[in-house]
Amino acid sequence: MRRLSGSGVGVVRVLSRHGFGTVESGQIVVGTAGGERAGELYRGALDDSALPLVAESVAGPGTRDAHVAESAAIDAGLACAGGATLLGHPLPAGHAEVLGAALENGTPAALVSTADGATVLVLTGPGLETVTGALGSAALDEAAVTAARALLRRGATVTEVVPTEAGDLLLDLWVPVPSVLVVGAGAIGDALARQADLLGWAARSESDLDATVAAVEAFTDADVLVLLDHDPAFDAALLAGLRHGRGFLGALGSRRTQAARRERLLAAGVTEDGLARVHGPVGLDIGARTPAETAVSIVAQVVAERAGRAGAALAAAPGRIGA
Structure with missing residues (x-):
């Protein structure tokens, strides 16, 4: 993800999906109020839903259901039709800068939010030791850090919903390949x-x-x-x-x-x-x-x-x- 300029950054992520066949984890779209964009979801097949949600997510969180017909999915290079629930939410400038720098430099990074996108936390560093932001409670922060570091030990990029007693978390982890x-x-x-x-x-x-x-x-x-x-x-x-x-x-x-x-x-x-x-x-x-x-x-x-x-x-x- 290249770093974007501007104080207002929104991000759209995959909260849940069905169909599409095998797709890569960790796919997101980010954008600014000025119209800058970076990233894509499922080879652009979800652009009709994702891009408007990026613009809206700069101002506040929200979700949107996206559906892709068989022909459109195959044209995009996917295996089959499918659907997804997309989560869009603001990404504070400091969070965006830290996350963008980590991805640009080939450093492990994780983006964690509550399932409604209300609060956001970013983890970066070889062991995800640097924490930026908070999720609203020490228990949620601890659950996010524990889950992200456990997934990091598997050595693969993942998108995963992490259930907690206080509600689900959406976790995107990027592990660079040497x-x-x-x-x-x-x-x-x-x-x-x-x-x-x-x-x-x-x-x-x-x-x-x-x-x-x-x-x-x-x-x-x-x-x-x-x-x-x-x-x-x-x-x-x-x-x-x-x-x-x-x-x-x-x-x-x-x-x-x-x-x-x-x-x-x-x-x-x-x-x-x-x-x-x-x-x-x-x-x-x-x-x-x-x-x-x-x-x-x-x-x-x-x-x-x-x-x-x-x-x-x-x-x-x-x-x-x-x-």
Whole structure:
């Protein structure tokens, strides 16, 4: 969702639906009183109902039933006809700014409201630790935060109605999918591509320096650099990542290679705090010996980093398993 200007922002979300076949979760439409729009619902099939409701929702919450006939649904690329109840409600400027920034930067985010759209709460951050807004009671806030963080652990974008004693909540959670940029060729790079595919992550390989630097400069928090090439020229990619401040930066290599790279980065003005952001040698210590095992160790470290975990054995971890 791109960030919209203006003080009045309205959002339309799917409160319930039937039909349409398999559709992606987390679809919303946002707009301003000035007519700006971003997003769509079900390939635009609900525009006749959703777009007027966006304009109305800037001023206050409301619902609208939408129905799509078989022919119109198929023309839009959906599997079959269906219907939905849409919820429109205002999104305070501060909430909209925080949510838009998180989605733009590839950071997990959740939008939670009461089922009538009267109150809104936004959660952002790797563990949804930053809370903006409130739902009107501490019990509702706690239910929203608990539900969102539990869903985050599943690792998938969802739209879900959360029942509570005080009424239902509508929760949209967006979990960015990591995209892995592998710089350099070889068996480890091939294994990383296969491992990323297994996890549903995107992966691509690059060998050109300028293209690599440009890609890293465009990173979101969900993006991953795995530098296999030991050529000192590719320090430029790490420097670009450190300047940009987003994404996971990893570099393979022996202790000697890492030490030499460290000295070059220090000479280039990188601080100790900056060096701590470069994972080198990249990967968790699982005793990996083959390219496939090395790929597992690398993606495991990415998963642990995104979850704010150290990557220790579950048996030694405090608290509830899977928490």
